[in-house]
Amino acid sequence: MTKAFITGINGQDGSYLAEHLLSLGYEVGGLVRRSSVAENQTYRINPIESKLKTYYGDLIDQNSLADAFRHFKPDLIFNLAAQSHVRLSFDMPGFTAQVNAVGALNVFTAAKENCEGARIYQASSSEMFGTSVDPDNYQRETTPMHPVSPYGCSKLYAYSIARNFRRAYGLHISNGILFNHESPRRGTNFVTAKVVKGALDIKYKKEKFLELGNLDSYRDWGHSYDYTKAMIKLLEYSEPLDIVISTGKAHSVKDLCKVVFSKLGMDYEEHIKINPKFLRPQELPYLQGDSTKAKQILGWEPEFTFETLVEDMIMHFEASYK
Ligand code: NAP
Numbered sequence: 001m002t003k004a005f006i007t008g009i010n011g012q013d014g015s016y017l018a019e020h021l022l023s024l025g026y027e028v029g030g031l032v033r034r035s036s037v038a039e040n041q042t043y044r045i046n047p048i049e050s051k052l053k054t055y056y057g058d059l060i061d062q063n064s065l066a067d068a069f070r071h072f073k074p075d076l077i078f079n080l081a082a083q084s085h086v087r088l089s090f091d092m093p094g095f096t097a098q099v100n101a102v103g104a105l106n107v108f109t110a111a112k113e114n115c116e117g118a119r120i121y122q123a124s125s126s127e128m129f130g131t132s133v134d135p136d137n138y139q140r141e142t143t144p145m146h147p148v149s150p151y152g153c154s155k156l157y158a159y160s161i162a163r164n165f166r167r168a169y170g171l172h173i174s175n176g177i178l179f180n181h182e183s184p185r186r187g188t189n190f191v192t193a194k195v196v197k198g199a200l201d202i203k204y205k206k207e208k209f210l211e212l213g214n215l216d217s218y219r220d221w222g223h224s225y226d227y228t229k230a231m232i233k234l235l236e237y238s239e240p241l242d243i244v245i246s247t248g249k250a251h252s253v254k255d256l257c258k259v260v261f262s263k264l265g266m267d268y269e270e271h272i273k274i275n276p277k278f279l280r281p282q283e284l285p286y287l288q289g290d291s292t293k294a295k296q297i298l299g300w301e302p303e304f305t306f307e308t309l310v311e312d313m314i315m316h317f318e319a320s321y322k
């Protein structure tokens with residue numbers, strides 16, 4: 001196993017994953033989308049771009065996937081590309097389904113026809129659990145899935161068709177069911193990066209308030225650096241698996257605000273305003289993952305805690321204010 005291909009290589013996870021794979025000696029290729037601002041196409045992979053083989057393409061364009069696979073000949077394929085924003089999936093349900101559901105089917109089909117024996121990772125999500133929580137307040141591999149967003153529904157299709165291709169055609173496809181993970185590379189319209197950046201804007205007098213939506217939902221937040229290592233462990237494992245990756249600790253959005261503002265010497269209650277624009281038509285109230293299986297089978301455990309994740313994000317974002 002020497003060649004790894006990543007769809008969504010310029011995303012938060014794609015960029016960390018590419019770095020890990022290069023450090024392990026893999027030859028790394030990836031799919032980039034054409035943007036009218038050329039700099040945005042490779043924004044997160046600029047420091048390593050010369051070591052990568054990139055291909056223009058889109059998950060909706062199956063020919064572009066087949067061409068890239070035929071040319072690069074991957075042993076491992078990580079399907080990370082997605083419309084990954086849950087609230088925006090309510091504004092663009094059709095597009096979200098095309099990219100996340102049909103797009104994943106396109107990846108599996110192109111791999112089946114062009115990369116015999118390749119191992120495939122599907123970026124599945126805890127959002128697939130929706131409102132379903134086990135009696136002990138955790139979600140795990142056996143928890144029923146009842147998604148509550150167009151994003152969650154699209155990911156459940158991709159998860160299911162991955163399992164179907166595994167059984168029907170013997171493909172080695174694994175689902176990593178990842179809980180929320182963040183980093184300095186997180187898009188600033190996700191709540192962790194939005195709160196860190198918003199609090200810094202207030203500290204450095206650019207703004208007085210930060211507008212948010214629901215403060216009462218709970219998320220199990222880990223670090224993308226750790227979670228992308230789990231993706232590699234999963235594909236290096238001999239059998240295809242469906243496996244939860246999480247920290248096992250849930251915090252509310254309110255907790256997040258409290259911690260970030262207090263680390264910057266402020267009281268969040270003086271600066272947060274609720275704007276209904278950031279509420280969702282249906283909210284997912286509680287996510288907390290049990291990753292016992294990942295620990296036992298893959299020997300995976302996260303290095304970052306909630307505290308050190310927040311500190312890493314603050315340190316990164318604050319550098320641009322000084
Ligand atoms: P991200 O930062 O939004 O990255 C998504 C990547 O997909 C970007 O590089 C984007 O291209 C690319 N992309 C979007 N639409 C595409 C299309 N039609 N064709 C080709 N590429 C396309 O997301 P992330 O946080 O790295 O997440 C990686 C994957 O894990 C996603 O599938 C996400 O749904 C899933 N996931 C994420 C989390 C989490 O908490 N982060 C949890 C569970 C699952 P551009 O760079 O051009 O925008």
Ligand code: F7E
Nearest residue numbers: 084086125126127179180189190191192212213214217278
């Ligand atoms: O929201 C609340 C919001 O957008 C987290 C994606 O990576 O993880 C992510 O999806 C919580 C929600 O992430 C704002 O209502 C309050 O309860 O950061 P988020 P998400 O929706 O959990 C899953 C596992 C994925 O797979 C996805 O790809 O925070 N919240 N106020 C807000 N959220 C945002 N974005 N903006 C606010 O102003």
